[in-house]
Structures are given as C-alpha cells and as structure tokens.
Amino acid sequence: MNVTASRERGRGLRQTLTRGGGVDRFRRQPLAVAALVFVVVITTVCILAPLLTPYPFDRGVLADTLQGPSARHPLGTDDVGRDVLSRLLYGGRTTLLAAVQATGFSVILGVPAGLIAAFAGGWVDACLSRVADAIMTFPALLLAVVIIGITGPGLTNAMIAIGVVYGPRLFRVARAAGLAVLNETYIAAAKTVGCSPLRILMRHILPNALSPLLVQVSLTMATAVLAEGSLSFLGLGVQPPQSSWGAVLGRSVPQMSQHPVPVIAAGVLISLLVLSFNLLGDGIRDSIGRERKS
Amino acid sequence: MNPILNLERVTVEFVRQRAVGRPRQVLHAVNEVDLEIAPGEAVGLVGESGSGKSTVARAITGLNPVTSGAIGVDGNSVLRAKGKDLRMLRRRFQMVFQDPYSSLDPSMSIGSTLTESLTVHGLERGPAAVERAADMLLAVGLRSADLAKYPHEFSGGQRQRIAIARALMTDPDLIILDEAVSALDVSTRAQVLDLLQGLRRDRRLAYLFIGHDLAVVQRMSDRIAVMYLGRIVEVGPADDVIRNPQHPYTASLLASVPQVGSRGAERAAELRRRLHVRADPPDPWNPPSGCAFATRCPFVMEMCRAETPPAVEIASEAVSRCHLATDAGRGTESEARWDRAREFLAMPSPAS
Numbered sequence: 001m002n003v004t005a006s007r008e009r010g011r012g013l014r015q016t017l018t019r020g021g022g023v024d025r026f027r028r029q030p031l032a033v034a035a036l037v038f039v040v041v042i043t044t045v046c047i048l049a050p051l052l053t054p055y056p057f058d059r060g061v062l063a064d065t066l067q068g069p070s071a072r073h074p075l076g077t078d079d080v081g082r083d084v085l086s087r088l089l090y091g092g093r094t095t096l097l098a099a100v101q102a103t104g105f106s107v108i109l110g111v112p113a114g115l116i117a118a119f120a121g122g123w124v125d126a127c128l129s130r131v132a133d134a135i136m137t138f139p140a141l142l143l144a145v146v147i148i149g150i151t152g153p154g155l156t157n158a159m160i161a162i163g164v165v166y167g168p169r170l171f172r173v174a175r176a177a178g179l180a181v182l183n184e185t186y187i188a189a190a191k192t193v194g195c196s197p198l199r200i201l202m203r204h205i206l207p208n209a210l211s212p213l214l215v216q217v218s219l220t221m222a223t224a225v226l227a228e229g230s231l232s233f234l235g236l237g238v239q240p241p242q243s244s245w246g247a248v249l250g251r252s253v254p255q256m257s258q259h260p261v262p263v264i265a266a267g268v269l270i271s272l273l274v275l276s277f278n279l280l281g282d283g284i285r286d287s288i289g290r291e292r293k294s
Numbered sequence: 295m296n297p298i299l300n301l302e303r304v305t306v307e308f309v310r311q312r313a314v315g316r317p318r319q320v321l322h323a324v325n326e327v328d329l330e331i332a333p334g335e336a337v338g339l340v341g342e343s344g345s346g347k348s349t350v351a352r353a354i355t356g357l358n359p360v361t362s363g364a365i366g367v368d369g370n371s372v373l374r375a376k377g378k379d380l381r382m383l384r385r386r387f388q389m390v391f392q393d394p395y396s397s398l399d400p401s402m403s404i405g406s407t408l409t410e411s412l413t414v415h416g417l418e419r420g421p422a423a424v425e426r427a428a429d430m431l432l433a434v435g436l437r438s439a440d441l442a443k444y445p446h447e448f449s450g451g452q453r454q455r456i457a458i459a460r461a462l463m464t465d466p467d468l469i470i471l472d473e474a475v476s477a478l479d480v481s482t483r484a485q486v487l488d489l490l491q492g493l494r495r496d497r498r499l500a501y502l503f504i505g506h507d508l509a510v511v512q513r514m515s516d517r518i519a520v521m522y523l524g525r526i527v528e529v530g531p532a533d534d535v536i537r538n539p540q541h542p543y544t545a546s547l548l549a550s551v552p553q554v555g556s557r558g559a560e561r562a563a564e565l566r567r568r569l570h571v572r573a574d575p576p577d578p579w580n581p582p583s584g585c586a587f588a589t590r591c592p593f594v595m596e597m598c599r600a601e602t603p604p605a606v607e608i609a610s611e612a613v614s615r616c617h618l619a620t621d622a623g624r625g626t627e628s629e630a631r632w633d634r635a636r637e638f639l640a641m642p643s644p645a646s
Contacts, residue, residue, distance in 0.1 A: 185397040192355045192389045193411040193460065194381040203410075207401035 022211070025287035032283020035276035042273060046092030055083035057090035058241035066259055076261050078251055084262045088269060091243035095228050095273075098159045098237070098244070102224035103217055105163025106170050111213060113167075114174025118182055119201055129175070132168035140165035140223075141230060148236045155228065155237045155244075162227045166220050173216040177209035184208070211288035215281045222277035229270045245270050296368065297330040298467045298500055299354065299387065304328075304363035306346075306353050310579070319579050323349040325524035326363065328605070331468060336494065336501040338515030338532060340508060340547065344578060345521040347504045351472045354502070355389050356380065385415050388461035392473035394453035398445040404431070404456055405441035411463045430459040434489060451482035455489065462493070468500040476505060487514065508551055512536045517611070520544045523578060523586040526605075530612030538640055540614045543587045545639060585617065593618060593635035 026032060045052065060081030067077045075084040110132075117128040144161040151157045181187065182205065190200050231237035232246030233253075240247075245266050252262035306324040311317075324346045331337050339347050352358040354365060356372070365372040367383055375383050391397040398407060408427035412418040418426055428438035434455040445453060454474065461469050471490070475483045487510065493499060505511045511518060511532070518535040520528040520543065528541035539545040575590070576582050582589050588598040598617055606619040618635050 185391045185393055186399040188352075188357050189389070189391060189397050189457070189460070190399070190410075191357060192384060193464070194384050194414045195410065196381070196414070199414065203402075204399050208399065210401075 022287045026283055029283045029286060031279050032286070035279035035283065038272060038276045039280060042092060042269075043096060046089055046096060049086070049089035049093060053083070053086035053089055055086040057082065057087050057243045066255060068259065069261055075265050076259060078248075078262060079255060084248065084252075084265065087243040087248050088245065088265060091245050091248050091266075092269070094155065094232075094238050094242060094244035095225060095246070095270075098155050098228040099221050099224035101156060101159040102162040102166065102227065103220045105160055106165075106167040106220055107213075107217060109164065109167035110170030110172075111174045114171040114176075115178045115201055115205055115209065117171070118175045118178030119197065119205065125175075128171070132171045135165060136168040138165050141227060144227065144231060145236060148231070153236055153239055155231070158231050158237060159224070159228070162224055166223065169220065170213065170216055173212050174209060177212045178205050181205050181208045211284065215285045215288075218277050218281035218284060222274045222281070225270065225273050225277065245273075296333075297366075298333050298368060299329075299331040299502075300364075300366040301327055301329040301350075301354070302364040302366070304350070304353060304365060305361045306349050306358055307361040321579050322524045322581070323358075323578070324353060327521075327524075327526050329519060329526065329529075331500050331502060333467065334494070334498045334500055335517070336503055336515045338511035338518040339502060339504045339521060340506060340511050340518060341521035342506070342547070342575065344523075344575065346524040347521055348472055349524075350521070351389060351470045351502065351504055354387060354470060356384060382415065385411075385464040386466050387468040387470060388464060388466040389470040389472060390454070390457050390461050390474040393477055394450050394457055395477075397457050398453055398460075400445050402444075403441065404443055404445070407445075407456070408441070408460055408463055411460065415464060417464070427459075427463070430462055431456075433462070433493070434459045435485075449482075451478055451486060454478060454482075454486055458486075458489065458493070462497070466499070468502065470502045470504070472504045473506070474503075475510065476507070483510070490514065508536060508548060520547065523575065523581060525586065525615060526613075527587065527615045528613065530609065530614075534609070534612060540608050540612070540619060540639060541616045542591045542593050542618070542635070542639070546590075546592070585615075593631060593638075595631055 049057075060077065060083075062081050064073075064077050065079055065081040067073055069076050073083050073085065075088070078084055078087065113128050113132070117125040140162050143165055144158040147157050147161040148154070187200060187204055190204050195204070228237060228244060229246035229249065232244045233250040235250060238244045238247050248262060249266040249270070252259065252266070256263050303326045304324055305322060305326055308321045308323055310319050310321070312319070327346075327350060329337070329350075339350065341347050349358055353360050354372075360373055367386060370383060372380065372383055398404075402410075405424060405427055408430060409418075409423040412423045412426065417423075424441065428441060431438055431440055436452060436455055436459075440448075440456075445456070448456065454477075458469075458474075474490075475486050478486060490501070491514070494501060501514065503511055503514045505514075512535075515532045517529060518532045519526045520535065520541065522543045528535060528539065528544045530540070535544060536548065539548055576586065582599065584597075584599040584601050585591070585603050588594050591598065595617060601617070603615045603617045603620070605613050605615050608614045608619050618632065618639065
C-alpha cells in the first residue's frame with residue numbers, strides 16, 4: 001500500500017471513530033469555515049450594536065452632514081449627519097431579523113408540509129405538490145411589493161410574502177429528503193417496533209432529513225438578505241429613521257459620486273453576507289451525504 | 295398446543311399498470327400461504343430471491359398490506375386490528391432485518407433505539423427503561439457503555455446484535471429473522487447464530503428464520519417451509535426436508551448448493567446432473583398456468599402445466615404441493631416418468 005492510500009485510510013478510520021464525521025469534513029473546508037465565522041461575527045456585532053456604537057442610529061448632528069471617513073466617524077456621516085458605521089451596525093439587526101423572519105416562515109410553511117407529503121404519499125402528496133408548484137410561479141419580490149402596496153410599507157409583511165414564495169423550495173427539499181429516508185430499513189423497523197406515524201415523522205424522519213434542509217435554509221437566508229436589501233433600497237422596506245443595509249445603501253446612492261464610502265460599505269456587507277450564506281450552504285452540503293454509509 | 299402465529303390462505307398482491315390504457319397486472323407475491331408457528335418453535339423459510347419469503351415477513355409485521363386470508367395471533371386477527379390495538383399485537387412479533395447498516399436509525403443513540411419500544415408501548419420509562427436496555431445489551435454480548443454510542447461506531451455483527459436486542463425489548467413471542475445473518479461474514483455469522491440459539495433456549499422464543507443458506511436454515515429450524523413463486527411448495531421437519539426433499543424444487547434447490555468436502559458429494563453430483571434447473575424463473579407478473587415450477591421441473595408431466603397441484607400431506611406434519619405426491623400421475627401416459635421421478639426422489643409409495 002502506498003503512502004497516500006494509507007493516509008487516506010487513516011483519515012477514513014479517524015472519520016468513523018470521531019462522532020459526527022460531518023463536522024470534521026466541514027472543518028476541512030476553509031471557505032465554508034470563513035463564511036461561518038463571518039456570519040457569526042456579523043450577527044454578534046449587530047446584536048451588540050448598542051454597546052459598541054457611541055452614536056444613536058436615528059439622530060444626526062446637522063453640522064456634520066456628509067463627512068468623509070475620519071477618526072470620529074470611520075465610515076463618515078450621511079446626509080442628515082448620522083454616523084454611517086452605527087447605522088450599518090443597527091441596520092444589520094434589521095437585515096438579519098428580516099432574513100430570519102422570511103426563512104423561518106418558509107421553514108414553518110415548507111418543512112412540515114414536505115415531510116407530510118413524503119410520508120402520506122398518494123393524493124395528499126399530489127395536492128401539496130401542486131400547491132407548492134403554484135406558489136413557486138410567483139415572483140417573490142413582485143409579490144412582496146404588491147403586499148406592501150396593500151398593507152403599506154413595513155418589513156414584516158414583506159418578509160412573510162418572501163417567506164411564502166420561498167416556502168415551496170423548502171417543501172421540495174423536505175419532501176425529497178423525507179422520501180429518501182422513508183425507504184431506509186430503520187423506518188420499517190420503527191413501524192414493526194410499534195411507533196405511531198407521528199413519532200416516526202418527528203423522531204426518525206425529521207432528524208435524518210435535517211442536513212439537506214440546513215443547506216436550503218442557508219441558501220434561503222442569502223436570498224432573503226438580498227430581498228430585504230432590494231425592498232429597503234427602493235424605500236419599500238424599513239422606514240426612516242429605522243436603518244437596514246438596504247436603507248443605508250438607498251439613502252447614500254444620490255451622493256455616491258462625492259461620498260462613495262457608505263455605498264461601498266453597505267454594498268460590500270450585503271454582498272459578503274449573501275456570499276457567506278451561500279458558501280455556508282455549499283459547505284454543509286459537501287460535509288453530508290457520505291455520512292449514511294460510514 | 296395453540297399456535298402463536300397462524301397464517302391462513304394469506305395472499306399479498308401487488309398491482310401495476312404499465313401505461314394508461316394497458317390492462318392492470320396483478321402479481322401474487324404471496325399466494326394462499328398457510329403456516330402455523332407453535333410457541334418456541336423455529337420455522338425456516340427458504341426459496342430463491344423473488345419467491346415471496348420477505349413479503350411473508352412483511353405481511354406478518356404489517357409492512358405490506360394483505361390482500362386476503364387471515365393472520366391470527368392467539369385467536370386475534372391481526373388484519374382486523376387497527377391503530378393502537380394493532381401496535382399492541384405487533385409487540386408480540388418483532389423483526390430483525392437483513393442489512394444491519396440501514397436498520398438502525400443513524401441519528402439515534404443505541405440507548406434511545408432500545409428504549410423507544412418500551413416508551414412506545416408504555417411499558418417502562420426513564421431510568422428503569424435504560425436499565426432494561428442495558429441488560430438487553432449484555433444479553434446480546436455488548437457492554438452497557440455502548441448505550442451512549444451511535445450505530446456508525448459499530449461493526450456489522452455488533453449492529454445485528456443491537457437489532458436483535460431491539461427486537462427483544464418488547465418481550466416478543468416470535469422473532470422474524472429476515473435474512474438476518476446473510477449480510478454478515480462467516481465468522482461473525484456463526485457467533486450471531488449461536489447467540490440466536492441461546493436466546494431461543496433461554497426465552498422460549500419462536501423464530502421464523504428466513505434465509506437462502508440451506509445449511510444455516512437447517513441448523514436453526516425445527517421445520518422448514520420452501521417457497522416458490524409465492525407459494526409454499528413443501529413443508530416438513532427440517533432434517534427430512536434437507537435430507538430427503540419430496541418436492542422437485544426443493545431437491546433442485548439443494549442440488550444447486552455447492553458442496554464443501556466430499557461428504558455426500560456423489561449424491562450431490564447426481565442430483566445436480568438430474569436436477570439442473572433449466573431456464574430462469576418465470577416472470578412473476580405472468581406466471582405459468584398449472585404448477586408454477588412446471589417450466590423448470592426436470593420431472594414435468596402434462597398435467598403439471600394444466601392443473602395447480604394441491605397441498606398433499608405426505609407424512610405427519612409434512613406437506614408437498616406436487617402432482618408426484620398424489621396418485622394423479624398413475625395410469626396416464628406419463629406413468630413411467632412419474633415412477634422414475636418418485637424413485638429418484640425416494641418417495642414412499644402412496645397409499646392407494
């Protein structure tokens with residue numbers, strides 16, 4: 001046996017020996033780890049925003065409007081004299097919360113329905129799947145804009161709309177994962193042991209279908225961040241003086257040629273967060289799958 | 295003694311429609327199977343793949359719906375029971391599956407897997423349940439520290455021991471072993487078989503032992519039933535069925551087993567020469583008329599293709615579904631064949 005093969009085997013052995021080989025595989029993907037770190041750091045910093053920022057997000061000093069970066073204002077000030085860094089940190093809370101709302105809503109909508117469709121099969125599956133297909137034909141942003149048009153501007157409603165439209169994606173992933181798990185012998189074993197259908201669904205199918213769902217959740221987070229950004233950029237999302245990354249971006253675009261820093265900062269943050277969620281999703285996907293046969 | 299499990303004319307059908315407009319086709323995966331298992335008895339079920347062995351097991355445990363017939367447990371019909379009652383009845387017969395790698399939930403610790411059946415049936419909870427699980431692990435030759443581990447930390451043989459422990463948790467009367475040792479390598483297999491025999495002795499368990507390795511099935515069983523294309527074609531005491539098969543299919547099944555060592559090699563070679571099974575098994579969606587084995591049987595007579603042979607009691611507790619076992623061949627143009635076949639299979643002269 002040559003050296004590479006034996007090293008490969010050693011790694012394989014270590015994988016089977018350490019519990020949760022998936023975590024190990026995740027750790028071996030630098031990009032995914034970096035993405036996870038970025039998401040965690042951003043989330044922490046945004047949550048701690050009131051402690052970290054010396055300035056309020058909603059009140060500016062009119063004497064200090066449109067300043068460039070300085071020691072007092074690292075990213076400058078906006079057109080009403082508010083500190084851009086503070087607004088970005090506070091805004092991150094809105095952006096993340098909105099993304100969590102949208103994703104959470106699509107999870108609540110999609111996952112139970114998907115698992116039930118997989119488990120029940122037959123006409124239940126057919127009905128749920130057709131409903132999911134129908135919802136999927138809606139353009140997410142357009143539906144959000146319509147709902148905002150009806151209910152007035154506000155992020156929560158918009159995010160529910162986004163959540164509804166992205167629900168079918170989670171439905172599909174949950175259904176597919178559920179179907180795969182359903183064919184496993186341990187489901188038959190659970191039936192012979194005498195488990196009720198609900199128990200089989202919650203204790204056996206859900207935990208084993210979780211990994212692909214996690215991937216989809218991460219990808220949906222990315223889309224939701226983008227959706228919030230777009231809506232707030234257009235002024236349909238959070239309303240002044242509330243802040244969000246999209247709002248900061250939208251607010252600073254008119255002065256872009258003289259004061260590019262806020263636009264760049266908000267844009268980079270949004271891009272990095274979206275990228276991170278995507279990389280995170282890819283990373284999780286690459287760490288699962290082989291688990292089953294190990 | 296009352297049987298603990300009684301199958302009466304159990305039939306399991308699968309229906310398919312290949313395309314819209316084409317007629318629906320019916321496959322009799324299990325065809326009017328009668329089988330009784332007494333308390334503490336081990337019954338072997340053999341046959342080639344596709345013969346319906348596993349479907350019988352899955353019908354008993356309720357994994358496949360039964361089209362017609364009756365499955366009785368102590369006088370209660372499993373097929374009429376619903377919901378909770380059914381689950382309580384099922385508690386009394388548990389199953390061990392073939393593939394130990396997929397029969398344990400990878401996301402559950404061994405402890406949770408074992409205690410689950412106790413929780414589900416409301417038998418025991420909390421520490422008492424864990425204690426019983428630990429005892430059970432010891433009984434199958436593992437350590438109680440293994441309760442906290444997950445399936446991927448165990449080898450195939452160990453996993454199969456865990457699956458056996460899980461089956462034992464509800465204190466069943468009957469365990470269905472569906473090719474339970476087929477996926478294990480030879481040395482592990484012997485250990486697991488020893489374990490199964492020990493458990494049976496200690497707990498007065500009945501086994502339905504499904505397998506294709508005839509030597510293993512003979513060793514494990516009191517009686518053997520042979521299945522071909524959904525029907526039980528021969529039943530009898532294990533040693534009789536293996537040493538002196540009365541149904542041509544059983545004989546050819548035995549002849550196809552490669553012999554290790556020289557014991558009985560001559561007889562086996564002769565059997566193989568005579569009983570070399572021609573052709574592939576028939577398409578189960580489109581079975582031949584008459585006896586299903588007629589297309590491959592070395593002793594086939596004209597009547598075999600026309601009439602389905604009845605189940606004939608050939609000795610006490612031994613049944614064969616073959617025209618050779620009846621008088622029917624006598625006096626027909628194939629009488630000479632009939633005689634030779636009976637002689638070859640060493641059948642006793644029928645009472646006339």
